[in-house]
Amino acid sequence: MNLFTPVIPEARWHPLFKMILEGDYAPERDVFARWAQGFEDRDGKFVKEFQLSFESCLWELYLHASLKELSLPVDFSHHAPDFVIGGPRPFNLEATVAAPAAGGKPAYGWTKDDIPEDLNQFNVEAALRICNSFSYKLKRYKEHYATLPHVAGKPFVVGIGAFDRPLAHFAGLRPVVAAFYGLYHDEEATARDASEVVSYNVTSAPKNENVNIDVGLFCDDTYREVSAVVYSALATWGKVRAVADNPNAATLYTTIHPQAGTIYPKVLQRLKRDYSEHLLDGLVVLHNPFADHPLPDEVFDHPRVAQFRPDATGELIERAPDDFLQVRMLQSIVERDDQSEQSA
Template sequence: MDLFTDIVDFDKQHPIYKLIKEEEYWAERAVLNEWAKGFQDRDNKFVQEFQTTFEPCLWELYLHAYMKELGHVSDFTFDVPDFVMVREHEFCIEATIALPAVGQQPAHSFGKDTQLGDLNEFNSQAALRITNSFMSKVKKLRERYSKLAQCKDKPFVIAIASFDRPFSHFSASRPIRAAMYGLYHDEEATLASNAEEVISYNVDAAIKNGKTEIEMGLFCTPEFSDVSAVIYSSLATWGKLRALADNPSAPTVFQTFTPNPDSIIPNVHTAQKSDYHEHLLDGLYVLHNAFATHPLPPNVLGHPRLAQCYMQEDGYLDFDAPDDFLLLRYLMSLKYT
């Protein structure tokens, strides 16, 4: 599959696709080409969509690379869903991304003057966009996929990546925890009170457009038992390509945040590209549904570098993640002219 020979007009190409074609990003192109090995363009539209929309296709290629990392094999003879895993575990994955609301800025549009704004509003809106994407795939599952032979009586996983606004990668796990488990970490209240622990509480809804309540905590009841788990990342982005690219001379500085066992303030690490190392699955979450009709054993999607979350019978959330789990990554690059 040739991703980088133009088949659409320049003015229709996605800004990140235009950027990655520049000569200096040869190593990032190599990462994508490696991810794409074995991936099949079943409807002969993927390359066109990659060049015009980029982010949904990036997420699909990332998921394909994730499955290869675990040794799973997908049967691409089926037109839907996106991944039908046939060896050595059988399950299905449908991919989607959280997109901006109509009329709002895309994820790639931030600049030096772009501000995060109120953190609670940022997190709430991010959770709404995730929920919207989740529900659209549940509708497809119930109306079509559940009736197909390749999906019947198998675990079904929805994979969601955050591309819903500028700085969407800053959302980390806050919106997905609220959307799936109804647990909200209130950063504004924590910062205002100088608390020694993050102020957290349960939420059952978020407000859309100032008036409509949208349900949160979707994995807290049996209502969505037909979904076994959610795969989630806010970091499977252009930054992930930059992090994995084998180009140690790139004039880029990486700053990352990892958990701090002694404080609510995370550990901060800074490294030049030549000294920076990141795994494909760093920053990835698998959130399991305790009410799933077809639950997934932990080893099916598990890996030492990612986080898995389970809800216990008492409602407590159990996170299994490496001590240096990647919470946030951003980078600063020099552009020579």
């Protein structure tokens, strides 16, 4: 599958596809080639969609690469869902992205004007987009996937990538934890000298003045058909650049990680030649404690993957690397009109 041989007119190319195709990005194109190894274009439309819409295909390729990294075998002989995983703990995984609302700005090409002034509103809107994508896939499961013999009786997982707005990656895990567990961490309400971030439970988020949307979707058995959600806000073009073998790139990586004993994160800055990132850094599995077919923790057991699961008392238990990658920003100087390229 040759992703970078154009199959649609240039006028229809996605801006990021055009940039990667025409720019000095051979190492990054190699990353896409590795991720695509073994991937089967079952309906013959994937290359076209990659060049046209890009981000949803990037997310699907990232999930494919992650499954390979976890040694989880994928059976592409079925037309759906996206990934039918075999082995000793079989399950099915359907990919989707949290996309911009109608008329909303795309995730790529952000400027300083896109930096949110109200972080809470930013997170609320992100949570709503996550819930919207999840609900669509649940509907698809009930209407179609659940009737398939290779799906019935097995865990069903929804993989959600965050591409819902400029700087979508900046929200980290705040919106997805609120969306599925009804727990919101409110930095804006937290005093600078506090020892803990202010947190509280939420059951809904305002879509507009008259409509509220339910959150905390894994707090009861309403969505028991879904076993877990696999999520990342960092499986973006920035991830491709981070794992590419391109040590001479003039790129500065700024990353944010937890820091023991304080609410303030650890902020690191490194040039590309000094920076390394694992494929699975930033990947999170959110388990549904009410699932009809629970997904065993062992399926995604990897030192770079974070997993969330409520215990019997309802307390949310987190297993994550101490240096979990919360946010990644990169800045590159490009030889083009003296402009600065910025990526997530």
